[in-house]
Amino acid sequence: MSKILDHLEEWIITFLMGAATAVIFLAVLHRHGAGYPIPYVQDWLIALNFSWAQELCIYMFVWMCKFGAAYGVRTGIHVGVDVLVNRLPTDWRQKAVLVALIGGIVFTGIIGTLGLTFVWENGMHYAVFHALGLATGDLPEGPTTPDLGWPTWVVYSAVPLGSFLMCFRFLQVMRGFLRTGELPQHDHAHVEGLTADEPSFDSSVLATVKGGAK
Template structure:
């Protein structure tokens, strides 16, 4: 059974981002960039410290590898929605660019709608039963199970003083690490819907940053002259 209260928290988060962006767009963009930069810096720092401890002092942090994997996953998952927002996801647009303006717009809207639908299905597929599809589960259901079971990660542990002083479990719970799954998918759906609206209004052409055809033409514009 899904923790339905998490839907409310995610809805409030997205609403807050939406309202804040209307008034302070640069602040939200900088915040997202800083979060991604901090995650990358944390990965680098943990890896560096682990190498120094291992080869310099024959010691090390037991959960370093798992921590860097989790941080890397968080960076990728948060980066999904940020990439949609900034239009920085790579894509091949050689075909759609050959379409007339109306066809390009329809293709772009279709792509944005498919991305939003993809994120929503991964978030929770139970609603597909309305259409007779045998779909169930998703990130929300998976996270809820981890939250109810309170299972710990294999290697990553809380500091000893937290365990002693606050009575925390020895190992970091899986639901803490996996919380990014429903949040990131909800943000991806939000950014995809936002892109759909922007494309519909004519504020952007595509969700992707695909300019392979233009780059190829620019690089080879003098090729025929040189050949002759």
């Protein structure tokens, strides 16, 4: 379970990216294939409705961005200007980093709470009560998306889920910083699954170029 939690963002982003690629690919094939006057096949393709493909891909990319932000916090690849912080004395640098991490925790916690409140009032309240068999009264059912017809609160759930996950990652980073004094650093030369004994792409290409030059 801990292994899944440690790489939750990668699993979600990989699934969404693969699904978006597949949907776009099929939508493009459908659009071009329906233009060829092939008996029966053209009629069958025209009857298929792919008008929802663009909307679905937009939603998937929004979810990728929210969980990608949490991944950035966890791995230390978030864009930041730390020139001044790195020039501070050690004690002041630690305090500045802690202030920044606490600010990130508070900010993402507030955004997650506001997002959850919005989602709850946008139709999730009705959906939960309806699923539990409770009286919904005058609760609004909530709007739906134009093409897919999905409840919009499902789509907007990316905001509280992604923000609370970012908040959790900020807490993890702060705990690690208090224990070790180190922040997560992303090594751009590291390739996941590649051992130290195996040459990276850059080193193998460089060796080939040098061999050819001789």
